[in-house]
Amino acid sequence: xxxxxxxxxxxxxxxxxxxxxxxxxxxxxxxxxxxxxxxxxxxxxxxxxxxxxxxxxxxxxxxxxxxxxxxxxxxxxxxxxxxxxxxxxxxxxxxxxxxxxxxxxxxxxxxxxxxxxxxxxxxxxxxxxxxxxxxxxxxxxxxxxxxxxxxxxxxxxxxxxxxxxxxxxxxxxxxxxxxxxxxxxxxxxxxxxxxxxxxxxxxxxxxxxxxxxxxxxxxxxxxxxxxxxxxxxxxxxxxxxxxxxxxxxxxxxxxxxxxxxxxxxxxxxxxxxxxxxxxxxxxxxxxxxxxxxxxxxxxxxxxxxxx
DNA sequence: TCCATTTGACCCCT
DNA sequence: AGGGGTCAAATGGA
Numbered sequence: 001x002x003x004x005x006x007x008x009x010x011x012x013x014x015x016x017x018x019x020x021x022x023x024x025x026x027x028x029x030x031x032x033x034x035x036x037x038x039x040x041x042x043x044x045x046x047x048x049x050x051x052x053x054x055x056x057x058x059x060x061x062x063x064x065x066x067x068x069x070x071x072x073x074x075x076x077x078x079x080x081x082x083x084x085x086x087x088x089x090x091x092x093x094x095x096x097x098x099x100x101x102x103x104x105x106x107x108x109x110x111x112x113x114x115x116x117x118x119x120x121x122x123x124x125x126x127x128x129x130x131x132x133x134x135x136x137x138x139x140x141x142x143x144x145x146x147x148x149x150x151x152x153x154x155x156x157x158x159x160x161x162x163x164x165x166x167x168x169x170x171x172x173x174x175x176x177x178x179x180x181x182x183x184x185x186x187x188x189x190x191x192x193x194x195x196x197x198x199x200x201x202x203x204x205x206x207x208x209x210x211x212x213x214x215x216x217x218x219x220x221x222x223x224x225x226x227x228x229x230x231x232x233x234x235x236x237x238x239x240x241x242x243x244x245x246x247x248x249x250x251x252x253x254x255x256x257x258x259x260x261x262x263x264x265x266x267x268x269x270x271x272x273x274x275x276x277x278x279x280x281x282x283x284x285x286x287x288x289x290x291x292x293x294x295x296x297x298x299x300x301x302x303x304x305x306x307x
Numbered sequence: 308t309c310c311a312t313t314t315g316a317c318c319c320c321t
Numbered sequence: 322a323g324g325g326g327t328c329a330a331a332t333g334g335a
Contacts, residue, residue: 155327
């Protein structure tokens, strides 16, 4: 949603951004990251409230507020994406590639067309293990695993050679229905304090991310039945909008050996999105991405992170 | 029954 | 040959 205006604002010659001192750009990034962190915290609060208020005005308003925060998160993500792919001279090309990809990706919204128009990054019939990949469009280290406003689905995890921790692989939920090529890797790179490296590849072209706007319009339309209907069809567990679904937990065995992949073990160390570690038995009710982690624990831990 | 996650296996690249 | 990325069957939760 934010992408198009930003694309238009980037000149083809030397951009205004490029002329700014690097420390100023760095400050801009920090501001954006701070805003995104704040939005994440606010979202946590709203998710908690959504879970406890299923009736009355709050039950109707909270989903709207929650959805608005997701839009804010997406805006931060997209802005950071564009900003981070413009770090130095060598990235200029990446920047324009980014813009071209986003622009052309509009064509991919028709699932019928994706075989032809979305070949650039992922072939529709991609062969297993074919992993030739462009340079990352954005790499970010963070002390917490936070939302970026998009819905991700985990498709694999693996121990890598020089890493102490598992790397998790996520693709956009709309990869197959809308041909969205966006993927990301999340790798824990440091134990204490916890540090995660999220690497984004490709860009979202899924129009579903805009569906919130449609829903909001529907909700606020003069048709009150729509409004009520919206409320009913907007549960927190709806995968399309569930914040917790967006970044499933990274499951890391407490005692992983030399195996390349996650061994079967009864003891797992689960890292939730909020950078807090929980121990669960594999045979217990596993905390799904959208539940089981008590908010007060989560929120408490979040507060810890933000001092 | 559907959908997300797990995980062993496959395959490309270096 | 080995590492890294992805696939897809198995599994489990809702």
